[in-house]
């Protein structure tokens with residue numbers, strides 16, 4: 001595939017938006033005769049015209065506004081990350097509370113069952129129902145806390 005030796009020069013003129021007024025008559029005559037440079041002029045001038053038109057119509061914000069938006073976005077991401085960590089720690093604290101409640105319940109029931117033989121079944125039944133209700137509420141709250149921790153992100 002043979003390329004024209006003036007291809008780069010024609011391309012740079014077209015890219016700069018200087019075609020056809022910014023070049024001499026010899027270049028225009030060459031582009032009319034050379035198929036490679038003719039293609040460059042036909043296609044490249046359309047692309048360059050679109051590029052320069054979009055440069056004129058594009059609205060680039062001021063650098064201070066861009067900096068302020070970046071700072072605000074970084075601050076919001078830091079807040080989001082910190083709140084996610086706090087939520088995870090709260091879920092862990094709730095799970096630890098559930099574990100402590102289970103431990104207390106186990107220790108209490110063991111004290112009742114292995115205690116003196118005069119502990120009646122009625123006393124055990126009287127204390128076991130509130131403990132079971134407290135344990136059930138903790139066990140129901142732990143998945144809710146985990147759900148809230150996971151659904152925040």
Ligand SMILES: [Zn+2]
Nearest residue numbers: 004006034037
């Ligand atoms: Zn050429």
